[in-house]
Amino acid sequence: MPSVEISPLEAGCVLTVDLSALVANWRTLQTVCGEAECGAAVKADAYGLGLEPVAKALHDAGCRTFFVAHVFEGRTLRALAPDADIYVLDGLRPGAAAAYADHALRPVLGSVPEMEDFGQFCATSGRRWPDGSSLKAALRLDAGRRQLGLSAYDLDRADHLAPLFDVTLLLGEIARRDGEDPAEAQIDAFDAMRARFPGRRASLANSSAIFLDAIPLYDLVRPGYALYGGNPTPGRPNPMRPVVTLEAKIIQMRILEPGMRIGEDLAWKAKGPRRIALVAAGFADGLPIAMTDNKARSGGVALAQGRRCAFVGPIAMDHAALDVSDAGYLERGETVELIGKTITIDDFAAQAGMRGAEALVHLGRRCHRRYRQA
Numbered sequence: 001m002p003s004v005e006i007s008p009l010e011a012g013c014v015l016t017v018d019l020s021a022l023v024a025n026w027r028t029l030q031t032v033c034g035e036a037e038c039g040a041a042v043k044a045d046a047y048g049l050g051l052e053p054v055a056k057a058l059h060d061a062g063c064r065t066f067f068v069a070h071v072f073e074g075r076t077l078r079a080l081a082p083d084a085d086i087y088v089l090d091g092l093r094p095g096a097a098a099a100y101a102d103h104a105l106r107p108v109l110g111s112v113p114e115m116e117d118f119g120q121f122c123a124t125s126g127r128r129w130p131d132g133s134s135l136k137a138a139l140r141l142d143a144g145r146r147q148l149g150l151s152a153y154d155l156d157r158a159d160h161l162a163p164l165f166d167v168t169l170l171l172g173e174i175a176r177r178d179g180e181d182p183a184e185a186q187i188d189a190f191d192a193m194r195a196r197f198p199g200r201r202a203s204l205a206n207s208s209a210i211f212l213d214a215i216p217l218y219d220l221v222r223p224g225y226a227l228y229g230g231n232p233t234p235g236r237p238n239p240m241r242p243v244v245t246l247e248a249k250i251i252q253m254r255i256l257e258p259g260m261r262i263g264e265d266l267a268w269k270a271k272g273p274r275r276i277a278l279v280a281a282g283f284a285d286g287l288p289i290a291m292t293d294n295k296a297r298s299g300g301v302a303l304a305q306g307r308r309c310a311f312v313g314p315i316a317m318d319h320a321a322l323d324v325s326d327a328g329y330l331e332r333g334e335t336v337e338l339i340g341k342t343i344t345i346d347d348f349a350a351q352a353g354m355r356g357a358e359a360l361v362h363l364g365r366r367c368h369r370r371y372r373q374a
């Protein structure tokens, strides 16, 4: 994040985050999940959309369990949500256990050394949870054999460590391999590991798993991408509301005569007279180079006055060229829409062969950000 505010006048791009759509998405997911609690993954600055406004809106709406990746994110969140359960997914950094105790954060422990580190801290530091009970942690169970988390063998080795702290959550993940459906075996493995910790809450589902009938939701689900408007059911209509709009301002207009070229490598050539808008969004703003990284040096679209227009020439760090010949009259300072209701975040990412969440976390570092209140 930049250290100064970027005003709407100065900004090249404007990123609008619709907090009421975000909250509506959380409520939809909570309804879909029935008895299971719907938490929220707000790691990586709430997928790039701003941890503070996003977490505040969700907390105001009643969300009480959050997942971050780093301790510092947990610390930031603690200040906004004093009563929330905050899990730190990336586990415990060596020697950093005190920070978890200071802010009542729960590390998600995924290896025997992490359990030893935390267990040792709990046994020797005298630190307690704010209510005087033992410090709390989750265990990440590797039911999917994806080499992330504790195996059944690890749990045998760590049997003496778990009583040193309060295991409040058993967290699993389903690994997916194309052409196979190993979910059932993984769920059985997760249940077998879970049986060692009777009465503990469990969580298996991220955004897409919530919508898979074969996957049990247990006590808690942890969606991220779907909250931010991404489609958790690829290939089917999106049950979520769009949250993100990204607009870029036109820096200047250019008229190209037939045969004229554009861009750093002069690879794109106008076949007829073309009208080009140079827009203030480049790869530093999250526009993926891959969109135009092809032989034709053209690809990806943005909406100019409601018309789909293609990018031409390579995407540069700070700008990109859009062929707006089919749109109406446009001038400097007007905006084009890169992401919104028509070109969704999923469409935007697909143009570059990216995953939606990957595209999302790269947006908006240099934008003016606008939050529509919940």
Ligand SMILES: *Cc1c(COP(=O)(O)O)cnc(C)c1O
Pocket (backbone or CB within 6 Å): 041, 043, 089, 173, 205, 206, 207, 208, 222, 223, 224, 225, 226, 357
């Ligand atoms: C990021 C993350 C989630 C959220 O995943 P989405 O696909 O964005 O819903 C859930 N669980 C874990 C362990 C994660 O790291």
